[in-house]
Amino acid sequence: MREGADTRADGVRANSSSIDDVLAEYAGLEQQLADPSLHDDPSTARRVGKRFAELAPIMSTYRRLQVTRDDLSAARELAADDAAFAEEIPGLEETAAQLDATLTDLLAPRDPHDGDDVVLEIKSGAGGEESALFASDLARMYAKYCERHGWKADVLGVTESDLGGYKEATLSIRAREASRDGVWSRLKFEGGVHRVQRVPVTESQGRIHTSAAGVLIYPEPEETEQVQIDESDLRIDVYRSSGKGGQGVNTTDSAVRLTHLPTGIVVTCQNERSQLQNKARAMQVLAARLQSAAEEQAQAAAAQGRAAQVRTVDRSERIRTYNFPENRITDHRIGFKANNLDAVLDGEMDALLDALVAADRRTRLEAQ
Numbered sequence: 001m002r003e004g005a006d007t008r009a010d011g012v013r014a015n016s017s018s019i020d021d022v023l024a025e026y027a028g029l030e031q032q033l034a035d036p037s038l039h040d041d042p043s044t045a046r047r048v049g050k051r052f053a054e055l056a057p058i059m060s061t062y063r064r065l066q067v068t069r070d071d072l073s074a075a076r077e078l079a080a081d082d083a084a085f086a087e088e089i090p091g092l093e094e095t096a097a098q099l100d101a102t103l104t105d106l107l108a109p110r111d112p113h114d115g116d117d118v119v120l121e122i123k124s125g126a127g128g129e130e131s132a133l134f135a136s137d138l139a140r141m142y143a144k145y146c147e148r149h150g151w152k153a154d155v156l157g158v159t160e161s162d163l164g165g166y167k168e169a170t171l172s173i174r175a176r177e178a179s180r181d182g183v184w185s186r187l188k189f190e191g192g193v194h195r196v197q198r199v200p201v202t203e204s205q206g207r208i209h210t211s212a213a214g215v216l217i218y219p220e221p222e223e224t225e226q227v228q229i230d231e232s233d234l235r236i237d238v239y240r241s242s243g244k245g246g247q248g249v250n251t252t253d254s255a256v257r258l259t260h261l262p263t264g265i266v267v268t269c270q271n272e273r274s275q276l277q278n279k280a281r282a283m284q285v286l287a288a289r290l291q292s293a294a295e296e297q298a299q300a301a302a303a304q305g306r307a308a309q310v311r312t313v314d315r316s317e318r319i320r321t322y323n324f325p326e327n328r329i330t331d332h333r334i335g336f337k338a339n340n341l342d343a344v345l346d347g348e349m350d351a352l353l354d355a356l357v358a359a360d361r362r363t364r365l366e367a368q
Helices: 002-009 016-034 036-040 043-078 085-106 128-149 181-190 277-301 341-345 350-366
Strands: 118-124 151-159 165-175 192-198 208-218 232-240 255-260 263-268 320-323 328-331 336-338
Touching: 002 151, 016 043, 036 043, 043 085, 085 263, 118 128, 118 181, 118 277, 128 151, 128 181, 128 192, 128 208, 128 341, 151 263, 151 277, 165 181, 165 263, 165 277, 181 208, 181 350, 208 277, 255 277, 255 336, 263 277, 320 341, 336 350
Parallel strands: 192 320
Antiparallel strands: 118 165, 118 208, 151 165, 192 208, 232 255, 255 263, 320 328, 328 336
C-alpha cells in the first residue's frame, strides 16, 4: 500500500520521460510559431498551432505543479522559525497532490484524434418512416449540442422521407478553435445503433413502437491529401440538389455523389454552391471514412480503438435507448440512465458524454 502511495505522490518523476518529451516538443513548437515563414504554408501552420494547443494544458499543469512544489519546499524550510508557514504546508501538499494527479491523467495514453473535427452520418433503419423521423431528431440533437459548444455544424447532404424525416444525413462538425479536446473527443462515442421507443405519428391506436437509427462518426483529416485516393477508383455522379432549403438549395445539377469502387463507400454532398465545391467536400468526407476504416482494421487485432460503429442498423444491436413515455435515456455500454430525455434531445448531452469520457479514461489508465 505504501509503495503504491509513494509512486502516485511522485507522479511527475514517474512520468519524467513523458514530461521531458513534452517540454522538448513544446519548446520546438514555440520556435516554429515565432518564425514568420511558418505562415507561408497554411496547412503546416494549422498543424503546428493545433499541436501547440493540445500540449498547452499539460504545460500549464506542469508549471503550476512546479511552482506549488517550490512553495511547499520553502514553507517546510521556514516552518521551524515561523508557525505561519507551517500552517500553509497541508494546503500546499493537497494542491500538489491534486496537480500531480491531473498531470498523470494528462500524460496517460489518449486517442490521437481527440483534437480532430468530425464527419457524422445518420441513417434510418428498422422502423420505416418512424425511424427516419427519429434520425432527423438525432440530427437536431447534435446540431443543438454544437450550438451550445460554439461548434459549426454543416449539413453536407440529406435524403428525406415522405414525412420529412431523414433516410440519411451527413454532417460536418468543426470546432472554431484548436484545442486538446476537440469535437472527436466528445462525439466519438456516438457511433452505433440508437433505439427509440415511442408512439409514432403514424400510429392511430396509441401503441408504443420500437425503431432504430444508426450513427457513424469519423475524425476528419485536415487535408484530403493525407489520405491517398486514386481517381480511377471513383465513380462520380452529379444530380440536382433536393430537400427543404429555400434559397440554400441549388436548382442546377451541382450535387455530387462519389462511389469508391474498391470499398463500395458512397458519399454525397449538396450543401455547397457549385459542383466543384461539392466534389471537394465529398472528397474530404470520403477521405475521413477511408482513414477511419484503415485505422479500425489496424487496431482490430489488438482490440483497441474507439467503440464499435454500426454494422447493421438493427434494433437488437444498440448502444443507447431513447424511451419517450418515461422521458428516459439509457446508454447500455456504461449503464448510464437519466430521466431527462427531453433536455438531451435539446442538446444538453454533457452529463451523458462526461460519463462516457470518464469510462474511456479509466480504461486507458488501467491499460498503462
